[in-house]
Amino acid sequence: MKAVTWQGHRKVSVESVPDPRIEEPTDAVIKVTSTGICGSDLHLYEVLGAYMSSGDVLGHESIGVVEEVGSAVSELVPGDRVVIPFQISCGHCFMCDQGLTTQCETTQVREYGSGAALFGYSKLYGQIPGGQAEYLRVPRADATHVSVPHGPDDARYLYLSDVLPTAWQAVEYAAVPDGGSVTVLGLGPIGDMACRIAAYRGYRVIGVDRVPERLVRVAARGIECIDLTTLDRPLGAIIRDVTGGRGTDSVIDAVGMEAHGSPLAALAQRSSSLLPSAVARKVNDTVGIDRLTAFDTAIDVVRRGGTISLVGVYGGMVDPVPMRILFDKQIQLRMGQANVKRWIGDLLPLLGDDDPLGVESFATHRLPLASAPDAYRMFQQKTDGAVKIVLDPTTEP
Numbered sequence: 262m263k264a265v266t267w268q269g270h271r272k273v274s275v276e277s278v279p280d281p282r283i284e285e286p287t288d289a290v291i292k293v294t295s296t297g298i299c300g301s302d303l304h305l306y307e308v309l310g311a312y313m314s315s316g317d318v319l320g321h322e323s324i325g326v327v328e329e330v331g332s333a334v335s336e337l338v339p340g341d342r343v344v345i346p347f348q349i350s351c352g353h354c355f356m357c358d359q360g361l362t363t364q365c366e367t368t369q370v371r372e373y374g375s376g377a378a379l380f381g382y383s384k385l386y387g388q389i390p391g392g393q394a395e396y397l398r399v400p401r402a403d404a405t406h407v408s409v410p411h412g413p414d415d416a417r418y419l420y421l422s423d424v425l426p427t428a429w430q431a432v433e434y435a436a437v438p439d440g441g442s443v444t445v446l447g448l449g450p451i452g453d454m455a456c457r458i459a460a461y462r463g464y465r466v467i468g469v470d471r472v473p474e475r476l477v478r479v480a481a482r483g484i485e486c487i488d489l490t491t492l493d494r495p496l497g498a499i500i501r502d503v504t505g506g507r508g509t510d511s512v513i514d515a516v517g518m519e520a521h522g523s524p525l526a527a528l529a530q531r532s533s534s535l536l537p538s539a540v541a542r543k544v545n546d547t548v549g550i551d552r553l554t555a556f557d558t559a560i561d562v563v564r565r566g567g568t569i570s571l572v573g574v575y576g577g578m579v580d581p582v583p584m585r586i587l588f589d590k591q592i593q594l595r596m597g598q599a600n601v602k603r604w605i606g607d608l609l610p611l612l613g614d615d616d617p618l619g620v621e622s623f624a625t626h627r628l629p630l631a632s633a634p635d636a637y638r639m640f641q642q643k644t645d646g647a648v649k650i651v652l653d654p655t656t657e658p
């Protein structure tokens with residue numbers, strides 16, 4: 262089959278790889294009909310190469326149809342339509358029982374001290390082949406799927422794999438008081454969807470980014486937006502001015518470890534991404550550093566006693582965090598990968614024909630799998646208006 266493979270720093274290619282097959286009785290194999298490219302894939306493309314091997318199949322946002330099931334799979338039969346959450350979970354351990362599927366104790370990648378195994382996400386998360394491919398092997402398939410009806414286009418349900426539960430959890434973890442306010446830093450797919458969900462839930466939302474078409478897209482939904490490139494004062498000062506001098510009740514950081522505006526950390530990340538991988542892994546494991554601009558901004562913007570929800574991924578080991586300010590402002594911090602299945606029951610009712618979150622028109626591009634190298638480049642460089650790109654493995658270029 263054809264699959265999108267990691268080939269090195271800023272290099273992906275579509276290759277022929279062996280078809281996945283049932284390896285364990287608990288596996289299923291699905292034929293992928295749509296698969297998204299996520300901001301998290303960009304970390305593999307840019308800074309986390311030390312944990313990748315050339316040829317690794319990428320992708321963790323998939324929807325498709327069950328092709329084959331192992332002998333121990335009881336919840337699925339060939340022909341079922343399923344969305345595959347980005348994490349693999351067993352559904353019956355201590356963590357899964359609490360809805361913490363990203364911490365599943367059956368699939369945790371203990372060798373690297375990581376939580377649940379993830380599709381297409383490096384050795385740190387189990388080196389499981391991903392879903393940017395014609396077919397995907399789904400381990401622990403009885404728990405690792407969401408059943409969806411046949412009929413509506415993939416666009417309606419695809420985002421249950423990542424964007425929707427991630428943005429929903431970001432808003433939940435932001436703990437915005439009733440009628441309160443939240444600043445969302447970063448308007449990529451995750452920040453954009455977090456704005457939509459927070460606005461739908463009746464909060465005052467202020468979206469912040471530096472990319473014009475991302476700001477326009479969010480503003481078009483009636484959400485207040487601030488363009489970082491036009492500021493004459495720190496963002497915190499501007500937001501305090503419009504919130505009675507306090508700052509917003511909550512802040513969602515939907516940017517993460519590759520924030521724009523940390524030149525020294527950017528240089529450190531870039532240097533380590535060019536080292537031989539064994540050396541780079543050692544460097545990352547001991548001193549790995551993030552660009553903390555967005556997190557520092559969040560600490561400034563949030564009101565005293567407010568909550569910061571970190572949804573953007575961080576990976577550093579020795580990041581300099583301003584403990585004095587966090588402590589003095591009495592800030593609550595919540596973070597983590599999204600526990601996809603935890604939020605499906607909240608989200609399914611929002612995927613009706615009235616489409617209150619605008620999922621049907623959320624993708625800016627739908628491209629054949631073969632266009633993946635261009636798609637990754639466009640998404641990373643934010644050209645061609647690319648915000649959300651969906652690959653279609655069922656069509657020829």
Ligand SMILES: NC(=O)c1ccc[n+]([C@@H]2O[C@H](COP(=O)([O-])OP(=O)(O)OC[C@H]3O[C@@H](n4cnc5c(N)ncnc54)[C@H](O)[C@@H]3O)[C@@H](O)[C@H]2O)c1
Pocket residue numbers: 299300301302303304423427446447448449450451452469470471472475489515516517518519520521522554555571572573574597598599
């Ligand atoms: N927690 C989870 O489960 C989970 C799931 C999916 C994605 N993520 C993470 O969420 C983050 C966003 O993902 P995405 O798909 O929206 O990716 P993205 O890279 O398209 O979005 C990031 C946005 O942040 C903006 N930005 C950069 N620096 C900024 C700054 N200093 N202040 C404000 N905005 C800034 C960029 O212009 C971009 O629009 C990534 O870190 C990704 O890894 C986390």
Ligand SMILES: [Zn+2]
Pocket residue numbers: 299300301302321347423
């Ligand atoms: Zn993702």
Ligand SMILES: [Zn+2]
Pocket residue numbers: 350351352353354355356357364365366367368
């Ligand atoms: Zn589990």
